[in-house]
């Protein structure tokens with residue numbers, strides 16, 4: 001996954017800014033608001049912005065430097081007439097740290113309150129400021145180290161952004177379900193698991209268990225600090241699996257409606273936000289728990305071990321197919337990108353608020369009140385609807401359904417996934433292809449050619465049922481959780497949940513050539 005580019009250069013906008021965008025201080029020091037950044041003309045501060053080679057500062061210190069608005073965390077004047085500006089400095093492509101600028105305003109003649117509020121407005125755009133967060137840390141996620149990540153890489157940024165933080169360290173598996181089930185949803189804006197993808201799954205299911213599930217899932221956004229081995233949620237929403245980069249994306253994150261999936265199996269109903277898989281991927285995820293210490297590499301080791309076995313997973317699959325052809329999937333993706341995402345967000349929010357206030361006449365709202373929406377297609381125990389496409393697959397090697405694009409860094413399996421298109425992306429392939437072809441197929445995930453690989457079927461569906469056949473046992477993974485090897489059924493609920501995302505959309509690049517698809 002390409003890390004987002006962060007500019008912290010000494011370049012200055014050539015357009016002359018209006019005078020009220022400039023604060024002048026003694027000794028030629030000035031702070032200027034340009035189109036895209038704060039320009040700091042201050043030799044003393046600029047020293048920290050010298051170019052570095054192998055960690056050693058080289059060249060003359062610049063006279064000025066610029067801080068992109070995205071990196072500005074907070075600005076305020078304090079009682080002792082001091083201006084304080086906190087910002088995130090990109091120390092490397094992988095890491096941010098907090099830096100602070102302070103200036104006495106005693107000799108500054110300017111409308112400082114207006115200047116400060118313009119800076120904060122530009123720094124936050126449509127993002128909520130000073131988010132009220134419930135932070136949940138799983139000390140055992142991934143290779144370990146979530147406590148340190150929180151303390152050293154994330155908390156300083158959140159504090160500098162003046163977020164209000166209520167931090168809980170989870171003590172046992174399942175604790176986050178109860179925390180979110182009983183959360184005072186008016187006291188928080190966002191729940192932030194510092195974990196792998198397991199804790200977000202628990203949080204969403206905790207909110208989904210409440211009598212006011214729909215309200216809670218809309219009101220409380222979920223955001224993710226990556227501390228696990230896969231960290232799919234953070235990759236897709238924050239554009240990074242690096243904790244401090246994710247923290248900044250959350251500080252600047254916008255509320256984004258997010259599709260959730262109901263999974264029924266036996267007599268249970270759970271919510272899934274990420275994926276369901278059966279076959280080689282499920283085995284690589286769930287059958288490699290003993291390699292957890294390897295971090296993300298455990299998936300690759302798992303794949304290498306299994307690819308030569310040509311194991312098949314016979315099954316029956318029934319699907320409510322909405323977009324069967326790859327070209328039409330690309331065209332759909334193009335339409336979704338073309339929409340003004342913020343407009344969609346506002347409209348969807350408005351509809352939802354109206355239905356909560358009892359203004360909606362939709363059958364769904366009338367029937368269920370505020371709990372989870374009813375299942376359109378019943379459960380796994382009901383008959384398969386007549387208009388679903390059903391088929392038997394004797395040679396299946398992999399079945400994978402996703403609601404987000406990246407399943408791990410460099411694993412963009414569902415490149416056409418969109419956060420709130422009301423559709424799930426399904427891919428499957430035969431398992432008896434040659435090992436060479438299998439390796440080519442799986443490596444095409446990293447190169448971006450997986451979608452177009454002729455061995456891969458890629459569809460958009462709104463519901464499906466998966467029934468394993470002729471196998472005593474095996475792995476079924478729901479969002480990385482191991483569930484019984486039994487039939488299950490899934491349907492999607494458009495925009496049932498809310499997440500914080502950096503740009504109101506997924507950060508993945510989309511299937512190759514989608515821009516040229518005929519809409």
Ligand SMILES: Nc1ncnc2c1ncn2[C@@H]1O[C@H](COP(=O)(O)OP(=O)(O)OP(=O)(O)O)[C@@H](O)[C@H]1O
Nearest residue numbers: 141142170171172173174195196197198228229230
């Ligand atoms: N204190 C704890 N002790 C043991 N298990 C915990 C604790 N807190 C949370 N868990 C459980 O750990 C499981 C895995 O958590 P998490 O997703 O954070 O990490 P991970 O599985 O390592 O990440 P990834 O999904 O990226 O591999 C979750 O199902 C959660 O219920």
